[in-house]
Amino acid sequence: MTAYERTHGGWTAPTGLPGTLGLSPRFEEVIAGLQQALNTAGAVPSPGPVWYPPVVAQELVERAEYAESFPHLLGTVHALAEGSAPAEGPSSSGVVLAPAACYSVYPSFADRELTESVHADVAGYCYRHEATTELGRFRSFRMREFVMVGDADATVDWRDEWIARCEALFSRLGVKVDVQSATDPFFGPGGRFMRASQLEQSLKYEFVARLSDDDRGTAIASANCHKDHLGARFGITYAGRGTAHSACTAFGLERVTLALIHAHGDDLANWPSLTEAAE
Amino acid sequence: MTAYERTHGGWTAPTGLPGTLGLSPRFEEVIAGLQQALNTAGAVPSPGPVWYPPVVAQELVERAEYAESFPHLLGTVHALAEGSAPAEGPSSSGVVLAPAACYSVYPSFADRELTESVHADVAGYCYRHEATTELGRFRSFRMREFVMVGDADATVDWRDEWIARCEALFSRLGVKVDVQSATDPFFGPGGRFMRASQLEQSLKYEFVARLSDDDRGTAIASANCHKDHLGARFGITYAGRGTAHSACTAFGLERVTLALIHAHGDDLANWPSLTEAAE
Numbered sequence: 278m279t280a281y282e283r284t285h286g287g288w289t290a291p292t293g294l295p296g297t298l299g300l301s302p303r304f305e306e307v308i309a310g311l312q313q314a315l316n317t318a319g320a321v322p323s324p325g326p327v328w329y330p331p332v333v334a335q336e337l338v339e340r341a342e343y344a345e346s347f348p349h350l351l352g353t354v355h356a357l358a359e360g361s362a363p364a365e366g367p368s369s370s371g372v373v374l375a376p377a378a379c380y381s382v383y384p385s386f387a388d389r390e391l392t393e394s395v396h397a398d399v400a401g402y403c404y405r406h407e408a409t410t411e412l413g414r415f416r417s418f419r420m421r422e423f424v425m426v427g428d429a430d431a432t433v434d435w436r437d438e439w440i441a442r443c444e445a446l447f448s449r450l451g452v453k454v455d456v457q458s459a460t461d462p463f464f465g466p467g468g469r470f471m472r473a474s475q476l477e478q479s480l481k482y483e484f485v486a487r488l489s490d491d492d493r494g495t496a497i498a499s500a501n502c503h504k505d506h507l508g509a510r511f512g513i514t515y516a517g518r519g520t521a522h523s524a525c526t527a528f529g530l531e532r533v534t535l536a537l538i539h540a541h542g543d544d545l546a547n548w549p550s551l552t553e554a555a556e
Numbered sequence: 557m558t559a560y561e562r563t564h565g566g567w568t569a570p571t572g573l574p575g576t577l578g579l580s581p582r583f584e585e586v587i588a589g590l591q592q593a594l595n596t597a598g599a600v601p602s603p604g605p606v607w608y609p610p611v612v613a614q615e616l617v618e619r620a621e622y623a624e625s626f627p628h629l630l631g632t633v634h635a636l637a638e639g640s641a642p643a644e645g646p647s648s649s650g651v652v653l654a655p656a657a658c659y660s661v662y663p664s665f666a667d668r669e670l671t672e673s674v675h676a677d678v679a680g681y682c683y684r685h686e687a688t689t690e691l692g693r694f695r696s697f698r699m700r701e702f703v704m705v706g707d708a709d710a711t712v713d714w715r716d717e718w719i720a721r722c723e724a725l726f727s728r729l730g731v732k733v734d735v736q737s738a739t740d741p742f743f744g745p746g747g748r749f750m751r752a753s754q755l756e757q758s759l760k761y762e763f764v765a766r767l768s769d770d771d772r773g774t775a776i777a778s779a780n781c782h783k784d785h786l787g788a789r790f791g792i793t794y795a796g797r798g799t800a801h802s803a804c805t806a807f808g809l810e811r812v813t814l815a816l817i818h819a820h821g822d823d824l825a826n827w828p829s830l831t832e833a834a835e
Binding site: 290291292293294297298299300301302303304305306309323324325326327328329330331332333334336337344348349350351352353354355356357359363367369370372374381384385399402404406408416417 | 569570571572573576577578579580581582583584585588602603604605606607608609610611612613615616623627628629630631632633634635636638642646648649651653660663664678681683685687695696
């Protein structure tokens, strides 16, 4: 008897922690195929993402104002201070769980003037301390993100091209998605007005698919313009034209896999090839 | 310009957090090849590990007595309680960073009598709040672990077979290792005597390799007998013969990769095939 025979439908194994799952070799095979498919989904083929660890420096997340925007989702890591006794209890250690993969990109370009657009392809585990734990509402999950930093108009064009590319990708993979204009409180403590006008400005689009028969729709990917929010936070300017703008396209790898399983069933022989475009 | 062009020697990217690295597509290619090599390294081929998330339930780690053994290495996740204001600050959330991949295996068999040996192949990110951050002293890293739970003598035999298999694997991969009898405070608060006699009993062996010219030797893998410590903690008995024994063989995937880079250089064309045995 092996532990992986104890998985549900051959895909997942229980962990005892709400919002987390053990993932079988077959689930991981799908994720690997999906990563390959994403390597060729953009305008220029990518050798693959830079892979970041599940934890990042607290100062990075503070600079991005994540905690101000999503105070209840941030997980901070506490540990015993060096030389302290266990009875003293753990204290804040300057480490937090990464809330998104792209935060690790901006410091590379911080406090600099860019002379050309920059692009990044990154991935990593993200943590959201979600209160509810329905299927797909992961506390811990992997995100693949394509990021662009540059001129205001160019970031909007880049995001719009990605919307079309995502539609083509999900169509090829046989996953029915609704593209929905969405909003989230992304813009920090001064951002109430931003939030109010976010829908109007169409900054955020989500790709919504069903993960189960009961599911009314879950965002499996998103394409987002940040305007100059992160450029300003990280002191990035662009070619003499002021604060740089940024945009990102993000894929929730476990959610996309659940959407594929829901669409095509448990037998991989009945699935479309994930890597067709890469072959 | 892309972020992955900014990596050191094409392998790693800085993160700003001590003990963590961003890893390039090439580094990930080596890790994927290594995972495949490990699929065929055991007595029976494995389809691959069950992949566990970077966080686990605090009660799981408490049941295993990890915090009593390694109080300064455990990272606990704090978050704002539901409905509380940000000014109240984050509190303990019942979530901790996984200190080892194999902890997720034992609950599957907890409070049960086994009628045959069980084997598991698992992987996941682990966290150790290390105070020092020399190369290879990762706070966050991936561990692949083979686990056996069963009869006392059989676990020792299984562990000894893995020692021979690890030596063969590292020899084929061209990584020079010293196999060293080692000790760690694995056995909890009542374990001082255990620690004192651990070397004598030869419970733990480490595979020590050099990760850089300066490195005097770093453990890249280990093969361990836990005796009945975890069986007792998780209430597992074996075939009418009392508390089950357990053993594990663990590979630090980033460390093995660093040892391969040190042994063979930056050009993958000069490396031995990682997956030869799998082909």
